[in-house]
Amino acid sequence: MFQDTIAAIATGDTMSAISVIRISGEDALAIAGKLMKRDFSDVRGYTLKYGTIYDKDEPADEVLVSFFRAPRSYTGEDIVEINCHGGVYLTRKILRLVYGAGARPARPGEFTQRAFLNGKMDLSQAEGINDLIFARDEVNARSALHSLKGSVRDILEPLREELVQIIANIEVNIDYPEYEDVHVLTEEEIMPAVRKWQNDLHSLIQQAQDAVFIREGIDTVILGRPNVGKSSLLNALLEEDKAIVTDIAGTTRDIVEGTIRLDGVTLNLIDTAGIHETDDIVEKIGIERSLQALEKAELAIVVLDGSMELTDSDKDLLERTKDKTRIVVYNKKDLKEIPDAVSISAANKDVDALRKKILEIYDTQIIHARQDTLNNERQIGLALQAEEAMQDAHNALEEGMELDLVTIDLQRCYDALMEITGEYTKEGLLDEIFSRFCLGK
Numbered sequence: 001m002f003q004d005t006i007a008a009i010a011t012g013d014t015m016s017a018i019s020v021i022r023i024s025g026e027d028a029l030a031i032a033g034k035l036m037k038r039d040f041s042d043v044r045g046y047t048l049k050y051g052t053i054y055d056k057d058e059p060a061d062e063v064l065v066s067f068f069r070a071p072r073s074y075t076g077e078d079i080v081e082i083n084c085h086g087g088v089y090l091t092r093k094i095l096r097l098v099y100g101a102g103a104r105p106a107r108p109g110e111f112t113q114r115a116f117l118n119g120k121m122d123l124s125q126a127e128g129i130n131d132l133i134f135a136r137d138e139v140n141a142r143s144a145l146h147s148l149k150g151s152v153r154d155i156l157e158p159l160r161e162e163l164v165q166i167i168a169n170i171e172v173n174i175d176y177p178e179y180e181d182v183h184v185l186t187e188e189e190i191m192p193a194v195r196k197w198q199n200d201l202h203s204l205i206q207q208a209q210d211a212v213f214i215r216e217g218i219d220t221v222i223l224g225r226p227n228v229g230k231s232s233l234l235n236a237l238l239e240e241d242k243a244i245v246t247d248i249a250g251t252t253r254d255i256v257e258g259t260i261r262l263d264g265v266t267l268n269l270i271d272t273a274g275i276h277e278t279d280d281i282v283e284k285i286g287i288e289r290s291l292q293a294l295e296k297a298e299l300a301i302v303v304l305d306g307s308m309e310l311t312d313s314d315k316d317l318l319e320r321t322k323d324k325t326r327i328v329v330y331n332k333k334d335l336k337e338i339p340d341a342v343s344i345s346a347a348n349k350d351v352d353a354l355r356k357k358i359l360e361i362y363d364t365q366i367i368h369a370r371q372d373t374l375n376n377e378r379q380i381g382l383a384l385q386a387e388e389a390m391q392d393a394h395n396a397l398e399e400g401m402e403l404d405l406v407t408i409d410l411q412r413c414y415d416a417l418m419e420i421t422g423e424y425t426k427e428g429l430l431d432e433i434f435s436r437f438c439l440g441k
């Protein structure tokens with residue numbers, strides 16, 4: 001399908017024991033043959049050969065080469081993978097020899113793009129591969145692996161199937177009114193289905209948004225007046241002494257960041273300068289940054305000193321954060337425990353009550369993040385388009401429009417759903433429709 005043969009280092013451009021150079025395309029076997037002074041044109045797929053790579057007549061490296069034959073390869077084309085020794089200099093040199101023998105540099109993602117265009121995988125699966133490579137934790141890796149295996153298509157399949165049935169029925173009735181074997185659907189029959197689809201799409205989008213939110217990590221700011229124990233709390237959650245802790249009010253003047261994972265939730269934590277009235281110019285700037293961090297954060301942890309009466313600064317902060325998703329924690333529980341509150345002792349690393357509260361707040365989202373759903377903003381955006389089209393279909397039905405107009409909205413919905421996996425073609429829908437009705441015409 002593609003004319004040119006592409007090549008790239010598959011293992012990353014760093015020092016390692018072994019590097020893999022991947023070559024894909026019509027000339028892959030010929031290029032390997034040329035560099036190794038052998039004829040691989042009849043080599044079988046899934047075989048491994050040992051040999052020498054030559055730079056003109058000089059041996060450059062001893063290598064193991066894997067062969068995959070079209071169409072049974074990652075890209076669907078002939079693929080050769082040269083396993084050479086992993087020095088950066090050597091790997092780059094062999095890559096240059098590969099280019100010299102007729103391959104061109106692959107663009108980022110081009111192997112996977114070919115796999116997609118050659119029908120080896122759908123778009124959501126291709127995205128899954130990238131997500132798997134970049135996964136930072138178990139939840140991310142698991143969902144990426146599932147989408148790689150086609151979970152997105154599986155999720156969408158029932159809805160598409162029902163949708164295509166109804167579109168097909170309407171189209172056939174419009175195009176072949178004389179064909180009597182096909183039941184003529186009425187508005188009354190379609191409306192309940194439309195309502196159900198709207199519900200399905202709505203929960204799918206909700207679930208996917210929750211999952212994306214949890215997987216990307218929750219931006220969390222730790223706020224409080226000076227000396228309540230914010231930095232101690234950051235350190236306790238991170239289980240390391242990242243931020244400086246002293247009994248001097250105003251110790252933290254800039255923001256300190258860290259990331260924690262709690263049972264599949266990632267929190268991007270920010271410790272801030274204690275908020276209070278001050279004339280110190282450095283502290284003032286720090287406080288300004290604390291307030292900016294509050295603006296941007298999704299979750300605010302407001303730290304109070306449980307061993308003391310609330311001060312005006314505390315009250316002011318509680319007021320400022322009242323519309324945010326927030327957790328108010330009472331620290332210094334070793335000095336005084338506050339009943340019926342999230343009571344912790346940061347200095348003693350006794351912060352389980354807070355961990356529990358975080359998991360409680362994000363309970364539903366965490367469950368959603370563990371389920372198979374749509375995986376990124378592109379997919380969610382298309383699902384939103386599908387939902388909008390379905391709403392239009394709903395409105396059209398309510399206004400008593402003709403079914404051939406309603407079907408335009410249903411088709412838009414179907415198109416958007418197909419685009420999620422990149423499978424959409426207008427012909428595809430028509431083939432689908434007509435393959436269901438043996439009209440003999």
Ligand SMILES: Nc1nc2c(ncn2[C@@H]2O[C@H](COP(=O)(O)OP(=O)(O)OP(=O)(O)O)[C@@H](O)[C@H]2O)c(=O)[nH]1
Binds near residue numbers: 333334344
């Ligand atoms: N008794 C007790 N002392 C604590 C606890 N947590 C923190 N402290 C003490 O409170 C003081 C201030 O702690 P920090 O963590 O530096 O407080 P902070 O809120 O970051 O203060 P600033 O950076 O100045 O805004 C230190 O002396 C800590 O040892 C606790 O749970 N119990």
Ligand SMILES: [Mg+2]
Binds near residue numbers: 243
């Ligand atoms: Mg501090």
